[in-house]
Amino acid sequence: MAEILEIGLVKSAITAPADPFFMREQESSILVNAAYAEGLYRIEENEYLTVVFHFHQAEGYRLKGPRYDDEVTGVFASRSPRRPGTVGVTTVRLLERKGNELRVKGLDAIDGTPVLDIKPYTPSLDETEQGQVKQDREIQSPRQEIVRAIRRHDLRSLLLGAGSIHGHFCPGLALGVIAGAYGMQEFGLTNDGMEELLAVIEINNCFCDGIQYVTGCTIGNNALIYRDYGKTAVTLCRRDGRELRLAVKSDYREKLNQLVPEFAPLFQKVVTERKGDESDRTEFKKAAAKASFRLLEMPREDIMTAAAVRITIPEYAPIRESIVCENCRESVMGSKIVEHHGKKLCRACTTDRYGELNGEGIENKP
Numbered sequence: 001m002a003e004i005l006e007i008g009l010v011k012s013a014i015t016a017p018a019d020p021f022f023m024r025e026q027e028s029s030i031l032v033n034a035a036y037a038e039g040l041y042r043i044e045e046n047e048y049l050t051v052v053f054h055f056h057q058a059e060g061y062r063l064k065g066p067r068y069d070d071e072v073t074g075v076f077a078s079r080s081p082r083r084p085g086t087v088g089v090t091t092v093r094l095l096e097r098k099g100n101e102l103r104v105k106g107l108d109a110i111d112g113t114p115v116l117d118i119k120p121y122t123p124s125l126d127e128t129e130q131g132q133v134k135q136d137r138e139i140q141s142p143r144q145e146i147v148r149a150i151r152r153h154d155l156r157s158l159l160l161g162a163g164s165i166h167g168h169f170c171p172g173l174a175l176g177v178i179a180g181a182y183g184m185q186e187f188g189l190t191n192d193g194m195e196e197l198l199a200v201i202e203i204n205n206c207f208c209d210g211i212q213y214v215t216g217c218t219i220g221n222n223a224l225i226y227r228d229y230g231k232t233a234v235t236l237c238r239r240d241g242r243e244l245r246l247a248v249k250s251d252y253r254e255k256l257n258q259l260v261p262e263f264a265p266l267f268q269k270v271v272t273e274r275k276g277d278e279s280d281r282t283e284f285k286k287a288a289a290k291a292s293f294r295l296l297e298m299p300r301e302d303i304m305t306a307a308a309v310r311i312t313i314p315e316y317a318p319i320r321e322s323i324v325c326e327n328c329r330e331s332v333m334g335s336k337i338v339e340h341h342g343k344k345l346c347r348a349c350t351t352d353r354y355g356e357l358n359g360e361g362i363e364n365k366p
């Protein structure tokens with residue numbers, strides 16, 4: 001085999017193997033041997049570098065075993081440091097170059113690790129292909145990241161994802177995430193949004209977004225059925241007859257107040273009374289986010305009940321023909337057309353009553 005040279009060493013505050021996600025957050029340095037320093041010419045023009053290094057402290061390897069998330073894979077299907085080739089490859093951010101020292105962020109190699117090679121990370125060569133593969137996988141299975149997180153019970157990732165549609169972090173959102181993840185774990189994880197899995201939700205608030213994100217039952221795919229009870233509860237149903245109702249316990253707020261005492265008074269001031277200045281609102285957001293992530297650590301059975309139930313669920317959403325309103329000329333779902341003096345009109349063009357789902361629940365208008 002060809003001889004592999006050490007071109008430098010890692011200098012890091014981390015001296016023993018640690019959690020890879022923690023290590024990826026840290027800054028460290030690569031000290032390049034003086035003999036190779038000329039090879040760093042213009043390296044600072046690159047934002048990212050791919051670093052090849054030697055896992056010098058890894059002892060032995062297992063060809064198959066659990067990964068960090070408990071999934072069992074072969075060593076070549078994992079990023080385990082214990083590998084037959086003892087070589088690690090990581091893309092890092094280059095923070096600065098000082099002579100033959102490179103300050104980097106994201107290098108998951110401990111202090112003293114021999115560095116074998118450094119190359120600029122080149123999006124056109126490295127990323128497009130990776131990005132394409134990822135995209136192809138996502139087209140096949142758009143919810144795979146969510147499903148993975150549910151499987152490894154990674155409620156934090158799920159809450160972060162739910163926040164991306166909800167806009168903020170709050171206890172209600174966290175409760176929806178907890179209920180959704182628990183239900184999906186009980187019910188099998190898949191949902192392709194074709195109404196095999198339904199979520200019958202009993203309230204329209206923050207809870208609802210946690211449910212929609214984690215279960216994939218949404219108002220858009222007709223798998224989110226809204227029952228206007230005003231209770232923080234959801235029933236997950238599969239068409240094969242399995243049904244599970246998760247309901248938040250009435251004393252959950254007391255438990256929340258013990259966890260994050262500053263939340264309730266700020267909620268009262270900022271949300272209930274709609275008073276509170278800019279700084280109150282900032283503090284409230286902080287407290288709400290803190291409360292939502294703390295909730296994830298509580299045992300599910302302490303905050304919500306789970307019970308097998310029987311409820312009536314709707315049939316698959318019907319496909320109705322569209323009819324053009326004779327007044328506004330817009331296309332309307334056929335069943336919503338009203339006859340008015342012999343004309344086929346939409347409800348917006350008549351004074352006919354319509355239902356509106358708003359902050360009150362379902363309201364009949366006008």
Ligand SMILES: [Zn+2]
Pocket residue numbers: 166168169170172173206
């Ligand atoms: Zn919210």
Ligand SMILES: [Zn+2]
Pocket residue numbers: 325326327328329330345346347348349
């Ligand atoms: Zn109309």
